[in-house]
Amino acid sequence: MPSVPSDSELRAAAFEQVRRLQVTRDQITADDLKVGFFHNGTRYPLINPQRGIFKPQQMEALLSIRTVFPRAGNRVWYDDQRQVHRQIYNGEETVDYAFMGTDPRAAENRWLKAAMEQRTPIIYFLGTAPGRYEALQPAFIVDWDAQHARAKVAFSDGPPTSASAPTESLERRYALRLVKQRLHQSTFREAVIDAYKSRCALSGVPEPILLDAAHIIEDKNEKLGQPVVQNGIPLSKIHHAAFDAHLLGIDPDFRIHVAKRLLLQKDGPILEALKDLDGALLRLPPRAADRPDRDRLEQRFGLFKALG
Structure with missing residues (x-):
């Protein structure tokens, strides 16, 4: 009987699949995300297509968060779908991520809190255009605010599965500057042309x-x-x-x-x-x-x- 893979094994497999996608594509598409990732011949999802905060049933901790870039005419679900780009380009240490709804006790929001407490490395699929994403890994939940129904996300430039959550301001700003450089050309053209x-x-x-x-x-x-x-x-x-x-x-x-x-x-x-x-x-x-x-x-x- 095959052994049950550990959380860390599945997380490493997910990070490796995203890394391979990044090597072969300018940006990751929604179709790429639907494929998910594989471990020992078994397929696992990378995201929940209907929700932005995702933990596979087979894993104990949060795997990914996602911010969509809505298609023309579609509503913007949360303010962070537009503000996260501005926060990155303004050089802030962290970016905001809205809770799922307003109840901090909802399962998805508790996953965010647990990821903060356990300093779990996750993947942030940042929408750059309709159906297109920039994968930022490793990302970390570094603050969880029940009153304002939002978390804060910081990034690291270390190896995805072994990096630790950045605690120093200089470290956070440096990692965010690297994110900014990656996003600059890949997102700007898509966003501007789509807006018009x-x-x-x-x-x-x-x-x-x-x-x-x-x-x-x-x-x-x-x-x-x-x-x-x-x-x-x-x-x-x-x-x-x-x-x-x-x-x-x-x-x-x-x-x-x-x-x-x-x-x-x-x-x-x-x-x-x-x-x-x-x-x-x-x-x-x-x-x-x-x-x-x-x-x-x-x-x-x-x-x-x-x-x-």
Whole structure:
């Protein structure tokens, strides 16, 4: 009769499966997660598709938590689905994770508490786009707040199955900085283009392959350059190049401006199409919360007026 695998054996197998996925994919998909992981020929799930906090029946302790990025038109379940990206890019030591409902005695919320008390390494599947995830492991529950119905999550840069929960501020910030670097490029383009329903915000071109996620404020600016949706605009390749060269500007009221030196030129239909944008309004995303940040636009528009 086969022996029952231990919690640590199953956890190691789950971490190894996620590591293999990360090696072969830019981002993990919902279909990848449905496959689960295997140990001694037996399949085990990585997540519960209906809930964000998951412990397999065969395990004693929490295995994974998940934050989804909702599809267009779908409701956002919890604030942390949007705020976690902002917290990461702001360089905080930890990120918030909402309880399942408001009852701290619910099973899922008790799993969070037990993981904190036992310093259990877990996997955080962070939604980066509809049906896409960045797997952050090992993650640790480092605080459990019944009053505000939320936990706090910290990350470690150590080996998934042997790392210990980080306790020092410097250690937590360093690990979070590594997470930030991983997320930067992989999530920014997906999030921006999805927010605008895969259309260029200037021309309306509907082909994602032809679109870039243009930064309003460049990413080396520590204060305003975070790769969040409000700092991005989906632009076709030619519009992105013109925007970066300050030949196109967008003011804080979302009005498009074309540099005078382009307006004075006459050289074919592509140039005329750019010139026709002068005075038009930016095509805004459906959600007001995803619109370009006016303060960032104002700063960028100042550069356009000076250089365009």
